[in-house]
Amino acid sequence: MANSKALGTGGRKSARDLKIRVKTAKGRKIASTKWLERQLNDPYVARARAEGYRSRAAFKIKEMDERHKLFKRGMRVVDLGAAPGGWSQVAAKAVGSTPEHPLVVGIDYLDMDPIPGVILLKKDFTEDDAPAMLEAALGGHKADVVMSDMAWPTTGHRATDHLRIVHLIEIAADFAIQVLKPGGSFVAKVFQGGTEHELLHMLKRHFRSTFHAKPPASRADSSEAYLVAMGFKGVEEDGGDVDD
Known part of the structure; x- marks a missing residue:
């Protein structure tokens, strides 16, 4: 042998x-x-x-936080399209959210099992009353971080899929601008395809720093990446940008 x-x-x-x-x-x-x-x-x-995380995606926001310092103790966080809840789990631990003093709100039209320290709203965040519901859930406070790992179901047509995800991020970014406090951050998934220039231009008007991130947990063979916008400039009462 x-x-x-x-x-x-x-x-x-x-x-x-x-x-x-x-x-x-x-x-x-x-x-x-x-x-x-x-x-x-x-x-x-x-x-x-x-x-004990609900999905592998939890490590994407965990790795981005480790590199870009998205979370600090005491921050208030909104997780758009939160199901199944992995990102909310990471955020709750990072900011010190507890059932007695919840600092994280997850919004999704899907049902989710409870997460300690997280308020879960069964709600489509694109509906008109969603921002008010969110602010009420945060005790009348604005958010420090709005994050989104959402994506439309793919059609198999790359150009169409990219346009749909960019549209979804535009809606999420508009939501973030309504609920973020000055200095806040926005993180959202995008599939790189060269048509997000208008989106980046819009984010640069509202945030002091914008860039793409590709955390190690994001599969190397995927076109998935994340847009990170930090240093929200705030808005005036009439909706205009606050001057630098």
Whole structure:
């Protein structure tokens, strides 16, 4: 019998050998099989499960916070399209939100299980009364951070999908401008495609710093990135920008 060392393996399996492979089941599409295989082999999925986060996406906002210092203790945070709640979990821990003194509000039209320290509103944030509901949930205070990991369901047509996500971010950014306090931050997912120039121009009018971020937890083969806008300039009572 051949010696394992002679074969150059040293008795250890390679990463390729250790990868979990999923057979295509009857009735399951190839794309679904590939997604399942990727999930089973994704270290962030395993970390999320081990650390009690509801999704691997939690590490995206966690890594962006570690690099760009988005959160501080005592800050008030709004999570748009919060389901399943991973971003709200990270924010609640970072700002010290508790059930007795909640500082994080998650908004989504989907049902979510309760999260300690997070007020969950079952609501479409694009509805006219959403900003007032949010401010009431925050005890009459403005938000320090508005964040969004939302994305429309994809159509498979890249240009169409990009236009839809940019439109969604424009709505989210307009919402953020209504509810943020001066100095606040806005973070939102975008799929890079070259048509977000008007969006960036709008954000630059309202924020002192705007840039793209690609956290390590965002898959390298994905066009997904995040727009980060910091230093909200505030708005005057008539809706105009506050002068620098």
